Amino acid sequence: MQKTSSRLLALLSLLQTPRHWSGDDLAERLDVTPRTVRRDIDRLRELGYPIRALKGPSGGYRLGTGWQLPPLRFDDDQAVALALALQSAATSPAIGEDAVRALSTIRQVLPSHLRQRVDMLQITAVTSPGTGNASLVGTQLLMEVSRVIHACEELRFDYGHDPTGPAEHPRRTQPHHLVTWRGHWYLIAWDLDRADWRVFRADRIRPRTPTGPRFTPRDLPGDGVAAFITGRFRGTDGSTADWPCRGEVILNLPARAVAPFAQDGIVEELGPDRCRLSLGSWSWTGLAATIGRFDTDIQVIGPPQLTGAFADLAARYANAAGTTRSTPAPGADTSR
The missing domain is CATH 1.10.10.10 (Winged helix-like DNA-binding domain superfamily/Winged helix DNA-binding domain)
Structure with missing residues (x-):
């Protein structure tokens, strides 16, 4: 025993x-x-x-879930996967600093043989042309705005280009969605003083306390969050790609974890561990393959062509997994 x-x-x-x-x-x-x-x-x-x-x-x-985080135990593969995920997240403008601190904590307690495996892989962030000016948004701000959205509470905040300088008049809003697109976090909200929908850059928001009264959410105009965001920015910066194939899925991952790898996709936060991803590609198979790289369960929202592409890829992968290795691949080393 x-x-x-x-x-x-x-x-x-x-x-x-x-x-x-x-x-x-x-x-x-x-x-x-x-x-x-x-x-x-x-x-x-x-x-x-x-x-x-x-x-x-x-x-x-x-x-179950508790009110505090007790010590956890990971096997070797889980520990390496966690460290590599944090190293990838460290390149994110939104949560990079927190990820670096978490990675340092994990690395200190890794056994030497696991630490060597982690240190062998060094990740360098390469910024795409459309995300060169990615905004820096604190984790605490994102968490607070997310909490207010899910509580359906009015949000008052100062808004300005310079976080340390003078801001515009305080904004009174009914916040509805927190999304990320092309390296920036945005708040979609109903502006009470202007009686219209507005999109605010999250890095320019300075919340005021306390929050306002609860409200009944109104419907967002158009065909969803992705169409609303792209419609607001189309033609203003020339960066919205009109992909021939575009689909939507729900991933069991936090929006902050998906955003750095979503390219020009739109990520909508649905909860602490769920988000909606709207992404485009030149083909349905390519789109399904791109979404499949997120290591989590996938719920397809639409369209049917994307569902079919996932089915086609599943059949191909199943066939590849069942292929025997009796015949060596061309150029394979058979000397061992």
């Missing part, structure tokens, strides 16, 4: 997987009795891990 400390770490690793575990399953995996599992669950709870008990014939457990 494992020592208690090793067994607790193994139990925590199992509970971090996105599934329910019965007490019997955990006992079998850890080679202990169900009674020992119950005691270990209590120990983890005392350490601050929010473990939920599930009712049923055999009972069950899963790791």
